[in-house]
Amino acid sequence: MYIPKINATSNKEETIAFMQQFSFATIITAKDSLPVATHLPFIVTIKEDKIILTAHFAKANDQWKDIEHNKILVIFSEPHAYISPKNYDTALNVPTWNYISVHAYGQGKLITNTVEVMRVLEATINNYESAYLQQWNNFAEDYKLKMINGIVAFEIVVTDLQTKKKLSQNRTATEKQKIIEQLSKSNDSNEKLIAGFMSKE
Secondary structure, X not given: OOOOHHHEOOOHHHHHHHHHHOOEEEEEEEEOOEEEEEEEEOEEEEEOOEEEEEEEEEOOOHHHHHOOOOOEEEEEOOOEEEEOHHHOOOOOOOOEEEEEEEEEEEEEEEEOOHHHHHHHHHHHHHHHOOOHHHHHHOXXXXXXXXXXXXXXXXXXXXXXXXXXXXXXXOOOHHHHHHHHXXXXXXXXXXXXXXXXXXXXX
16 A cells, blocks of 8 residues: 555554454455455454454355465555545645555465354454344354354454555644544534544544
């Protein structure tokens, strides 16, 4: 990913928190030189100081067959906002876009053990709707196994993490404040989120 120095960050904890907050990401692999992408919810954890991304495909999605053969890219990118030049101090300016994006490269591994696949499903449920876990636990084992047989679980050990924060770092303090105020008043949740991230810079 192209990252100008002014937009770069090396804060690993901040990046992990962003990935966990915006965990519905895009996984990209390659097959016969053709990029293939799927949009999945990921569990982002730290094990022995390594970032681990865990998720599952529908078994009918053949992308899982390429998980272990080449390096994988997972893109976490959700909040973004159009930035109008009306916020700048001079008229000689053009519009732009503010956003945060994380590119996580890594090596994939399929999870085939039934017990471990069950753990992946339960971790996913617990992360997104913990109250549903009790309902899931009451299901018959044959129903759970049927669900498991329809998916392919996997994990990715992240080997390269690239984070870009394009949040008007090149603008004056006055201009940045104008942008924050404008985005904060917006009815668009993305714009409000970007305002919040800008306020922390």
